[in-house]
Amino acid sequence: xxxxxxxxxxxxxxxxxxxxxxxxxxxxxxxxxxxxxxxxxxxxxxxxxxxxxxxxxxxxxxxxxxxxxxxxxxxxxxxxxxxxxxxxxxxxxxxxxxxxxxxxxxxxxxxx
Amino acid sequence: xxxxxxxxxxxxxxxxxxxxxxxxxxxxxxxxxxxxxxxxxxxxxxxxxxxxxxxxxxxxxxxxxxxxxxxxxxxxxxxxxxxxxxxxxxxxxxxxxxxxxxxxxxxxxxx
Numbered sequence: 001x002x003x004x005x006x007x008x009x010x011x012x013x014x015x016x017x018x019x020x021x022x023x024x025x026x027x028x029x030x031x032x033x034x035x036x037x038x039x040x041x042x043x044x045x046x047x048x049x050x051x052x053x054x055x056x057x058x059x060x061x062x063x064x065x066x067x068x069x070x071x072x073x074x075x076x077x078x079x080x081x082x083x084x085x086x087x088x089x090x091x092x093x094x095x096x097x098x099x100x101x102x103x104x105x106x107x108x109x110x111x112x
Numbered sequence: 113x114x115x116x117x118x119x120x121x122x123x124x125x126x127x128x129x130x131x132x133x134x135x136x137x138x139x140x141x142x143x144x145x146x147x148x149x150x151x152x153x154x155x156x157x158x159x160x161x162x163x164x165x166x167x168x169x170x171x172x173x174x175x176x177x178x179x180x181x182x183x184x185x186x187x188x189x190x191x192x193x194x195x196x197x198x199x200x201x202x203x204x205x206x207x208x209x210x211x212x213x214x215x216x217x218x219x220x221x222x223x
Contacts, residue, residue, distance in 0.1 A: 033210075042199075042215035043156070058210075090155055097210050098144045098203040103155035 001026050006091050006104035013081040013111045021076040021107050023091030031094045032074040033058070033101070034066065036087040043090065049074055050097060081111045113138050116214040118200050124220045129190045133217045135200030136182045142204035145176055147185050150197045150216065159185075159198070190221045 007022045025032065033048040045058030049068040063085060065077040074093075078085060088108050092101040117136045125131050137145075145162035160167065162174040162183050173186040183202075187194055200214035 035213075040215065043213040045210065048210065100144075100146055100158050100161060101211060103157070106155050 003027065004091055004093055004102055004104035006089075006107055008107060009105065010108045011110070013078070013109065015081060015083060015111060017081050019078050019081070021078075021089055021091075021109075023074045023076065023104055024072050025074075025091075025093040025102075025104075026072065027093060027102065028071060029093035029095055029102075030071065031096050031099070031101075032068065033092050034064070034074070034076045035090045035092065036060065036085075037090060037106075038087050046076065046089075048097075078109075083111045085109065086111045115139065115212045116200055116202050118214040118217045120215060120217060122218040122220050124222060125190055126222055127190055127192060129221075130186065130188045131190055131219060132184055132186045133198055133200075133219075134182050134184050135202075135214055135217075136180075137200075137202040137212075138181070139202070139204040140178075140181060142202045144203040144211070145174075145183050146201040146211075147172075147174055147183075148199040148201055148213075150199055152196075156199055156213075187219075190219075192221050192223065195219055195221045 004025045030051045034046040035043040044060050047066040049055045090106045091104040094101040115138045147159040148156040149159045150156040166175045171188045175184045197216040197218045199216045
């Protein structure tokens, strides 16, 4: 099993550009989530999904959209990139909310 | 009060030392507790779950104290490879059943 995969590993965007961060898992997990990690702030939840077709906002959802058309995939879209979105983004999955989560390798995003 | 609070460290210890980290949580209704390890520029990885009765995995021991609302991680016989940031993770709080991550405690093991 590949576990949780994320692409790309690195990305540089200009302010105002949009892009999609890809996330996929092969563990048949219902729960998937996106976090951003900034120095000194820990992991903050952006959006999450409890199953295909169901998504909800986390702690810091502004500027991001998600969709969950299949159990396996949970892409994160940046609508109009801003320098404040420079961060490391992690996707994670688990059997259900509250269970141990497994993380992808992360995407390092820089917005100039 | 933060929902999950950890001493950021760093804890600098020699190889072979025993080191302990504590983490406090604010939601008395929390039911799931974990310790994750995160290496520099890598993703967090599950180290161990924390059970009410405490649990041990080799050199690592985790304890839960519900009355005082803290969990602990004890590392015995520290190795250089234990150098990392250790994240305390708890479910519940303002995020509902979702996991809340502490900001981590950094451990540096020196030769």
